[in-house]
Amino acid sequence: MSVSATDTRQPGPAGSLADTPEAVPVTARPQARKFLAWLRQHRGLTAAGVLVAAALALVIGTQLAPKGDTIPLSVHNAGPDGARALGEILGRHGVSVHTPARFDAALNDLRSGSSPTLLLYDRNGILGEPQLAALISAADKVVVVSPRLETVTALDSGIRQAGVVPDGFPVLEPGCTHPDAEAAGQVTGQGGFVYDGGTSCYRTAGTAGMLAVSNDGRLAVLGNRAVLGNDKLDELGNAALAVRMLGKSPDLVWYLPSLEDVAVTGSGKTLDDLAPDWARFLGPWLVLVALAAVLWRGRRHGPLVFEPLPVVVKAVETAEGRARLYQDSRSIGQARDNLRAGLLVRLSGKLRLGPGATAEDTIAAAARLLGMDATAIRALINEHPATEARLVAWSQALNKLEKEVMTR
Known part of the structure; x- marks a missing residue:
């Protein structure tokens, strides 16, 4: 097979000429060079043309821009609220x-x-x-x-x-x-x-x-x-x-x-004109009270203590703090929902059910693993404790169920 003397391209590893950068049509390069050469030769004319085009665009934009103002009920306002x-x-x-x-x-x-x-x-x-x-x-x-x-x-x-x-x-x-x-x-x-x-x-x-x-x-x-x-x-x-x-x-x-x-x-009224007469005596008194508060609470209690950031908070401390918040607000239902959701997520991961598993899928899989009746497990997981004491007992039962599944 003979190769033309004007074809200087070399085949790539797969023998394809299209894989090399020289596959671009060679006719595009001379045209680009001619255009760049023409711009260099006529750069003065090109710059003048650009300036003229910019000036025309500015004039046309100015003429087409809406005239008037945006003041309500103004005869120069062409908007809906103008006149x-x-x-x-x-x-x-x-x-x-x-x-x-x-x-x-x-x-x-x-x-x-x-x-x-x-x-x-x-x-x-x-x-x-x-x-x-x-x-x-x-x-x-x-x-x-x-x-x-x-x-x-x-x-x-x-x-x-x-x-x-x-x-x-x-x-x-x-x-x-x-x-x-x-x-x-x-x-x-x-x-x-x-x-x-x-x-x-x-x-x-x-x-x-x-x-x-x-x-x-x-x-x-x-x-x-x-x-x-x-x-x-x-x-x-x-x-x-x-x-x-x-x-x-x-x-x-x-x-x-x-x-x-x-x-x-000069018809505008200042705040001093609008304020009642007793406000003149209230102002100095408030300033005095503010200064007393600054002197009372603004004193230093020793040198500043620098603590490295970010502060690492243990997970158990976060859990205890949230539990105290639930206890103070008597949020038994919210605490029950969080405990139930956390148990189902952990059981689903242990049983390898995937992210799309429902609560019923998790309960059925746990019953098969433990050899128990699914009705008892479902009743335990779906229970709604009515008192704080029952909530504690219910959470302990859930913890026991989780340990049994995790040890299998």
Whole structure:
């Protein structure tokens, strides 16, 4: 047999050419060398191409990234709890939606607007009574969404907080003569709050409703932000109620107070303001008691003793400690189950039954080995001692049975 001069491969121990590394197709190597040589020759062009591709990817990623924020009920939030959809609808109806970020900017927008409407959602109760009074006096109409108790009290409009909408009322009927509520019809009630005073609509029981309008009509309190949110805006009459309440003026100031307004207004209360008067005397007394406790229990009782770790604990000590715990807690049933399970595992290993052996298999094998009736052994192993004395006697009987099996 003749071998080609261009074939330099040698057969392996079994005479197979496929067992050697040279079995890889030889056409792949010249192509790889040509590609590497082309990269070295045009490395400047290659680097420029990589930079251009990275820049394009960055630009495309920036353009495709979602715009806006994640603030609840923000007109820039396109999430389920945002109000971007309502802002777009109001804009298409000719309403200029202003979104000031600070209290001063909101006040300026109200004073420079044409009979402006103010939407206020102060979910953290940041604004105080002077700030709320200034905003209400500068606005032609005010819509307050889910105000806190402090905010409702500071409004001083005769509207009071009256609880929450029960879970059994996911949809609420207008139930009043207010034109906005009558035109909108049913709205979402789940998760809302109810208020009493003025003209109340969307009532669940009594006089309290999810929408309360002051007697002069300038102030409206809406107890459910879901009516204005993106998630529920297209359901029932939510959109109609939102547009009618907020779209009557050409200028709408959409103001969501933030923590930045706390430093400006100074309305936030410190822990010292919230603490009762007697807390000022309790603090020094607690410090004195703590120092006395440190002096009493913190003294040294001699030099430190170093003990090598890990500490080896004998198995018998562990067993005795667990037995004492069972005794203290009167856990007769738990102790019985542990003794029975341990006996069956050891007997199964001695009788070479394997890990899948059941209790009945172990009992039958032990009876055959000892030449005894399986009924007696089964009755002994499955017994449920009712007292501690019987538990001790039963465990001794199990120990005797185990010794008999182990000695065979």
